[in-house]
Amino acid sequence: MTISADVQPHTAPASPPPRDDAQPRWVRPALFVLLAATAVLYLWGLGSSGWANDYYAAAAQAGTQDWKAWLFGSLDAGNAITVDKPPASLWLMALSGRIFGFSAFTMLLPQALMGVAAVGVLYATVRRSSGPAAGLIAGAALALTPVATLMFRFNNPDALLVLLLVVAAYCMVRAIETASTRWMVLTGCVIGFAFLAKLLQAFLVVPGLALAFLVAAPVGIPKRLGKLVIGGIAMVVAGGWYLALVHFWPADSRPYIGGSSDNSLLQLTLGYNGLDRVLGGGEDVPHGGTPPPGGGPEGGFGGAHHFFGGNPGIGRLFGESMGTQASWLLPAALIGLLAGLWFTRRTVRTAGVRAALLLWGGWLIVTGAVFSFMDGIIHPYYTVALAPAIAALVGISVRELWRGREFLTPRIVLATMSAGTGVWAFILLARTPDWWPALRWIVLVGSIVVAAVIAVGVHRLGRRATTAVIAGAVLFGGLGSAAFSIDTVANSQSSGPMAVAGPSRVTQMVPPPGDGPGGPGGPGGAGGRNWSGNLDDPVLENLVKGVDNRWAAATIGSMEASSLELKTGASVMAIGGFTGSDNSPTLEQFQGYVANHEVRYFIARGHDGPVRRESGSANDIATWVTQNFRPIDVAGTTVYDLDAPIGN
Numbered sequence: 001m002t003i004s005a006d007v008q009p010h011t012a013p014a015s016p017p018p019r020d021d022a023q024p025r026w027v028r029p030a031l032f033v034l035l036a037a038t039a040v041l042y043l044w045g046l047g048s049s050g051w052a053n054d055y056y057a058a059a060a061q062a063g064t065q066d067w068k069a070w071l072f073g074s075l076d077a078g079n080a081i082t083v084d085k086p087p088a089s090l091w092l093m094a095l096s097g098r099i100f101g102f103s104a105f106t107m108l109l110p111q112a113l114m115g116v117a118a119v120g121v122l123y124a125t126v127r128r129s130s131g132p133a134a135g136l137i138a139g140a141a142l143a144l145t146p147v148a149t150l151m152f153r154f155n156n157p158d159a160l161l162v163l164l165l166v167v168a169a170y171c172m173v174r175a176i177e178t179a180s181t182r183w184m185v186l187t188g189c190v191i192g193f194a195f196l197a198k199l200l201q202a203f204l205v206v207p208g209l210a211l212a213f214l215v216a217a218p219v220g221i222p223k224r225l226g227k228l229v230i231g232g233i234a235m236v237v238a239g240g241w242y243l244a245l246v247h248f249w250p251a252d253s254r255p256y257i258g259g260s261s262d263n264s265l266l267q268l269t270l271g272y273n274g275l276d277r278v279l280g281g282g283e284d285v286p287h288g289g290t291p292p293p294g295g296g297p298e299g300g301f302g303g304a305h306h307f308f309g310g311n312p313g314i315g316r317l318f319g320e321s322m323g324t325q326a327s328w329l330l331p332a333a334l335i336g337l338l339a340g341l342w343f344t345r346r347t348v349r350t351a352g353v354r355a356a357l358l359l360w361g362g363w364l365i366v367t368g369a370v371f372s373f374m375d376g377i378i379h380p381y382y383t384v385a386l387a388p389a390i391a392a393l394v395g396i397s398v399r400e401l402w403r404g405r406e407f408l409t410p411r412i413v414l415a416t417m418s419a420g421t422g423v424w425a426f427i428l429l430a431r432t433p434d435w436w437p438a439l440r441w442i443v444l445v446g447s448i449v450v451a452a453v454i455a456v457g458v459h460r461l462g463r464r465a466t467t468a469v470i471a472g473a474v475l476f477g478g479l480g481s482a483a484f485s486i487d488t489v490a491n492s493q494s495s496g497p498m499a500v501a502g503p504s505r506v507t508q509m510v511p512p513p514g515d516g517p518g519g520p521g522g523p524g525g526a527g528g529r530n531w532s533g534n535l536d537d538p539v540l541e542n543l544v545k546g547v548d549n550r551w552a553a554a555t556i557g558s559m560e561a562s563s564l565e566l567k568t569g570a571s572v573m574a575i576g577g578f579t580g581s582d583n584s585p586t587l588e589q590f591q592g593y594v595a596n597h598e599v600r601y602f603i604a605r606g607h608d609g610p611v612r613r614e615s616g617s618a619n620d621i622a623t624w625v626t627q628n629f630r631p632i633d634v635a636g637t638t639v640y641d642l643d644a645p646i647g648n
Helices: 027-043 054-065 067-072 088-100 104-130 132-143 146-151 158-178 181-216 221-248 265-279 330-343 352-373 380-403 408-429 437-460 463-490 538-545 558-568 587-595 618-628
Strands: 551-556 572-575 599-603 629-634 637-645
Touching (some): 027 132, 054 067, 054 088, 054 104, 054 558, 088 104, 088 158, 088 181, 104 132, 104 146, 104 158, 104 352, 132 146, 132 380, 146 380, 146 463, 158 181, 181 221, 181 265, 181 352, 181 380, 330 380, 352 380, 380 408, 408 437, 408 463, 437 463, 538 551, 538 599, 538 629, 538 637, 551 558, 551 618, 587 618, 618 637
Parallel strands (some): 551 599
Antiparallel strands (some): 629 637
C-alpha cells in the first residue's frame, strides 16, 4: 500500500510496487548507469589522496607483512600496539595489498568497491518496499552525498561500517516480509560483524530495525519477540567471538590494545570508544592549531573535544562543521518521514512502506540524536552513517507521494520538500561564498520553480512536461551535493584524521575557540614535524631502512611512527599509541627490548600532534633514553642509537 493511498479512500490510487517480473524496461539500464557512475566517481584518481589517514595505512601495511599484525590490527609488523579500533576494515585493505601489492590505490580499492556495493544494496532494499524508482533515487542520493564520496575513497573504518549496516537493513526487510528466522539471523550476524569495524556505533541502527520488525512482521507478538531474541544472539556471537579471541590470547603474545587503559578490547569498547565518546571522557584531540615554536605541546582550547564537530545540540548536524557533509537532503528526509508516518497511520500493520519508514526513520533519529548530543570526540565524517537513512527516506517518500500527485496534500508535501531542499542547499553553498557563487542561486531558483509547478498542477501536465519536472527536481535537488562530491574527488584528501568533504574543508581545519580557558603550552622539543607527524627527510628514512631489528625505531605517538613506516616499510614502535598516553610499553618492557637488541633507534618526538598532559610510560621512557644514550642530529631530528649507550 502506498503512502498516498492511506490519506483517505478518495485521495489517491493504491498500487503495489512492481516486482522483478513486472518492472519497466528502463530499470536495469538505469541501475547499471547508477552503479557505473558511482564506480567512476569513487575510483577516479583514487591514489591521489596518497595514504589518506597514515594511522590506518600503516596498520594495513603491517598486515601485509605479518599475519599476527593482520589478525589484531597492529600498527606495526613488530606487534607493539594496535590501532584504537577493531581490525575488520584493515583485514580487507591488507588482503588487497597482499594480493595486488601494497600501494595507496590497492589499499583504497576495497573502500571504493564497498561504496559501489552500498549503493547497490540500498537500491535493492528500498525497491522491495517502494519500487525501483524509489530505489534509484535512494541509491543516487547516497552516492552523491559528499561525506560518502569522501569515506568510500578513504581508509577509515566507516566505509565497511556503512556497507554492513545497509546489508543489515536489507536482511531485516527480508525478515519482516515473511517473519523469516533465517533472515533475522543474517541480520544479527551482519550487525555483529559491523561491530568489528567500529564497535558500538554499529548498534545505533538496532532500535530502528527492531521496531520495524516488532511492528510489521506477519506473526504474533510472542514469535516476533522470540525472533528478535534469536537475532540478538546471532549479533552477540558474530561480534563477540573476536572479543573472546583477544581476551583469551596470551597478552604477552599479542600487541597491546591501543586506546585501552588495561590492554583490553572490552575496555576499549566501553571506555574510549564507548561511553567516553558520548559523555565526554578521554579527550585525546588536538588542542589547537599551529604548534608553538620548538615543538612543545600547544595550549588547549577550552571545550577542545568539540573541535571537530561543533557544540552539542539539536543544530549540530546542520552546523558549520557537519552541515555540508551529509545534511543536504536531511530536511527533505525529515519532512518525508513525518508525512509518510501520517499517511500510513491507518494502514494494515504489516504494510511494507510503513515498516520501511520505521526502519529508516529509527536509524536516522537514533543515530542523529547520538551524534547531535554526544559530548566526546566526534568528527564531521561520522555523519556518513546517516547518509543511507537520509537517502532511503527521500527515495521512499518522494516515490510514494508522487503516486498521489492527483491530490493536493501529497503535492504540497512534495513541493515543500523540493523548496526546502533548495533553500537549505543555498544556505550550505553560501558557507563557501567564493566557490562557484552562482551555483547557490541556480539551485535556489530552480528548486522553487519546480516546487511551484508540482504544487499548482504537475498532475495536469503531459508526459514530456512531467518528465521535465522530474528531471528538474532531481537536478536542482542534488546539484549542490553533487558539486561538493565532485570537488572532493578532484582535490586531494590526505588530511589524516581530520578528513572533510568539499571545498569547506580548508576553513574547517582551523579549530574554533572553545568555551573554557586554554591550557598552558608545554616545553619545547625537537622540531621538524607538522601536525600529521611526518618525519620527511631522506637521511632519516635511509637510517631506518638500514637496520633489521624487530623495530627499526621507536618514537612517542602513532602519527610520527606511521608516517615513517609508510616511507620506509620498516617497523616502528609507537610508544603510547595514538596520543602517546597508553601505558605501552612500560619502561621495564622497553628496557628489555633494548637489552635484547629488538629496537635500534629512539626518535625524539616534537610533541606537535595530539597528546595528553598525562603521558603514561612515554615520559619515563624518554627520560631513561636521554639519560643513557647519546643523541645524534639527523637532518634536524634528534635520534638516539640504542646500541650505543653512554660510557661505551
